[in-house]
Amino acid sequence: MRKLTMRNALIEALNEEMERDATTVLFGEDVGKFGGINAVTKGLQEKFGADRVFDTPIAEPTIVAAAVGMAITGNVRPIPELQFGDFVGIAFDEVFNKMGKWRFMHGGQMEMPVTLRLPIGIAGGAGPEHSQSPQALFMHGPGLQIVIPSTPYDAKGLLKTAIRDNNAVLFFEHKMLYDLKGEVPEEEYLIPFGKADVKREGSDVTIIATALQVHTALQAAEELEAQGVEVEVIDPRTLAPLDMETILASVRKTGRALIVHEEPKTGGSGAEIAAQIQEGALFDLAAPIKRIGSPDVPIAQSIYLEQFYVPNKEQIIQQVNELMEY
Amino acid sequence: MRKLTMRNALIEALNEEMERDATTVLFGEDVGKFGGINAVTKGLQEKFGADRVFDTPIAEPTIVAAAVGMAITGNVRPIPELQFGDFVGIAFDEVFNKMGKWRFMHGGQMEMPVTLRLPIGIAGGAGPEHSQSPQALFMHGPGLQIVIPSTPYDAKGLLKTAIRDNNAVLFFEHKMLYDLKGEVPEEEYLIPFGKADVKREGSDVTIIATALQVHTALQAAEELEAQGVEVEVIDPRTLAPLDMETILASVRKTGRALIVHEEPKTGGSGAEIAAQIQEGALFDLAAPIKRIGSPDVPIAQSIYLEQFYVPNKEQIIQQVNELMEY
Amino acid sequence: MAETYTKEINVKDYPKEVLLDFYKTMAKIRKFDENLIKLMQDGKVSGFYHSGIGSEGLSAGSIRQNLRDEDYIYYNHRGCNQKIAKGVPLSKIYGDFLGTVEGTTKGLGAGIVHSADPARGVLGQAGTIGSQLGLSVGSAFASKLKKTDQVTVVYFGDGAASREMLHGSLNWAGLYKLPVIYICENNEYAISCHVSETHSIKEHIADWADGYGIPNCVVDGNDVLLMHEVVKEAVERAKRGEGPTFIEAQTFRHRGHFEGDPYDYVDVEVLQTWKDTKDPITNFAAKLMSEEIAKEEELQNLNKEIDQEIAEAIDKALAAPMPEAGRIYEGLYA
């Protein structure tokens, strides 16, 4: 099968969906003429015109509020971008309380077909406010679907589903994955929300990982295999809805679970997942559920120090080995 | 001992600390002339003057940003108020990324003696954007201390500690507790952060509850006692730092844990607490850790429907009984 | 600096039914409000209510003859003035206060905000005042993109105008030449604070719009016909594709910020003067009579009709049941 980078898979998804539905509009800072600072919207303005693909002022709350205001007319399907996912803090009320709740709080009379794209993650010394992974916050926000792909294949299929969905979607793209290549079929496909993907099967330990950490987990799993430990790697792909069925089935089988994400450990998505695992499979557990997240301190700007934030293979192997000691 | 409402306990704390330290300033919407819409700043402008106690424009990001800008000069100790804790979403970047991280990201060169007061909770049909309990979000935010008192005594002692502390504090006040009366000594006292309070001792089940839910849990515990179930009720009082030692010691004793909060269940503080309990005491657990939170939907405005959001005694009793079946 | 909008107005230039419609709308708004307060006093309605009494002219004038169902409004949190003027059925608004399934939210309750009636262009409102400033540019953008001639009118108070979002909104609206009409209901107070205590303005709030190159003015918001005229011009400008207009409409609250507010921060004489000399309904009624367009009796009859309509609306709203507990699990997602 042909291989595409995740960037190109995303561009394809945007192209296909914007072609398919003339009510889609895409906007954000430098997404038009410049094609986006991560080049994920390259070529779209030329193709769809400056009415449907346009650059906005630097005003994140207005960007998101405008998307909400467009969506609730029922006439437009907006695909806004925040240049860095960290900036979701600036537009937090618009995302958490307006995008997430407008439909419900007005009695379900309007739809919210917004797909907000948010590049995240530690990548090359971008500093404390351009490196965060804020997705876990929105698990606490009713009305928001959270998508977080780890492969080009998933990215394309999930983005297409997101754009067609009539409800709010936060689409988190890890910047370190943009250049990652992977198989993407020529034919159209969609990936449903709430369906975890078992990226690797194994019988000894279940690792639940998201975004870049799926790959770190897979690398660790390979080394662990050499040591005779069979690791199952599950990528939830969407944190809301969250496919606990697949996760619980795996943990019931392995009896050991490790959750790995780049978000700070405390209050991260791993907290909720761990809480639900023990709720659903306590007596299947042979060992405490472990979590690896980045340290609970702001991300230093130094690229040298970044290595002490991003969870790595060695940490995973060590934690798995500790789990195997039970 | 004399009894005070939590409102009056808070007013006393503000009075004492503002008297003690001339660099304290208090500001927010209607906190001056009007004395605050919850009357928690009543009388302060008369006493300390309009320079130190002042009304601001309706501009939450600016209120918090200004507090940060004051604090880092080293010359002012600001005590801003957001009129409703829900509005922290509007000032989210200022709270999460500036108040929480400014000191760290600038190499620890400045201090952040800000106490941001946030009234929270469902109270009388205030609707989806005036009823929330957003505290859990900040457990995921390095650099922020989270205080959430349940009694007049705790409220006073913790607020005094917060104001004197040289680091950022989010001080969450449940609106349904303002009129609650409780013992408050005449003599000065401080309550340290990170020290949970065992509100009731018991040997069968541990309930960890915050704010209003401490009282619901205590009521449930009383009924359960009549049934012969001895419930221990722990109030963490601060979610960051979080006193896991006290919680774990209790769970090791009881083998059963229930976490109760008014925040929506998913992604609430209960998730992190549950994850840490099983990390630290898995093999002491006789039953899965249970959590009660409000439903994962926006809060309806209808006062009639509010009863289906706020966790109640019956729910707690039922969950405890389920725990006792293991 | 914002200029004050003035226009020679001859009541006789308007068809009588238009004039009576303005009158009826204002009277209906006030009576709706008075009856809602009664329902609160009877303990049937809870939550916050910010009475809109005193500023009925602003909403009736701006909306009635200028906007169609397909035009969007974002109402503000004071009274139900704009919703009523836009034609949302009274029983549905009462239902939203009573929490019965008659409400637009089908039983969730809405209180002073969160009623919606998309078929009549009423797209709802936020609990955070001023947030509508951001949404409105999106809705207007949608109309521009679809190349319709719909306009979006956004209402907000003097206090809400100090929200940071105003800047982002005005910039978008001016930049993309969006069909948005900003109506700042300046009643001088934001809860307890007078504009002069919280606003840094050259002279008027409308001056803030000037730097964006957005046409702006100040207008007597209690003169229903003047409100009609100033908004008419703005609507025409928007439909010509010339972009937004910012209108600061001056008015005053007859009651406290919310029911229960001691309202002791306002000069009693100032308040009394507004009530005595600038009541939009009394003044308009006087004009209709002095200009011999309607007799007192005719107006009294209209009022009786309205009383009847309101009584029926309340009955209908009260008669509807409360929702089932499961209601809160419906409608989060489409």
Add this chain to the structure above:
Amino acid sequence: MAETYTKEINVKDYPKEVLLDFYKTMAKIRKFDENLIKLMQDGKVSGFYHSGIGSEGLSAGSIRQNLRDEDYIYYNHRGCNQKIAKGVPLSKIYGDFLGTVEGTTKGLGAGIVHSADPARGVLGQAGTIGSQLGLSVGSAFASKLKKTDQVTVVYFGDGAASREMLHGSLNWAGLYKLPVIYICENNEYAISCHVSETHSIKEHIADWADGYGIPNCVVDGNDVLLMHEVVKEAVERAKRGEGPTFIEAQTFRHRGHFEGDPYDYVDVEVLQTWKDTKDPITNFAAKLMSEEIAKEEELQNLNKEIDQEIAEAIDKALAAPMPEAGRIYEGLYA
């Protein structure tokens, strides 16, 4: 509408050492920047760098003779111009880029933002451009409360000016008459977008400040002496307790938004004209020589001294060790 600030300036009215200080500061800023880019090209510095080449006059002129250590600045994300003008040691700024413990953050790295030097009034900067607009009113408020005559100068780009926070900030500053000086470094672009593509303005960005009653003007930001004069007046106004001033200083980026930017969205001729005719350093050097204040040789010697100073700073920064891994666990709380 914002007026253009002009003033008859006679170079001879300034003491020679002041003029040379302006020159030296600008040259130091540029050489600092050029050397930093070299370090990036050598792979020693990572992250984003937004070069400040082309706008040295703006920072040197506004800061050098006007501000004291106790005056606060919030620098922006373009170059290290303001930090250098305010006197932060070069080795410390390089250290912040190299990530060695010589940096102001003692090894955390700071990149283009997050250097701080509180003793010199440099209170740091946010990664979210424009956030300094909010903090600055707080710092200025602190000075007002303490009754000192400190001023706060806040720098931000044309792009950052479109952040909603500008409104909240200008309103506070004007309302409380705070000693804040807004310096909008208008280089016409915010990454790839020209001001005309993202800003709805009457004519100038400074017009946005006008509605607040805040004195404002537009000035040639590449004329170091004019910058000195306009800020001097603003500082005096602030010290007299008369509140904020908004200065829009016009300049242009010689390089792309960040190192690596293709910079293909700018008209090459426009860029060339700025480089050829409006370089703040070349022009000022020419003036010093034509007015016979300094000979070429003297300036060359100054440049050599600066080269030396920079080389030493880099050496010092490079010589310092990287922090221990545990560094990231230090300093979260006081």
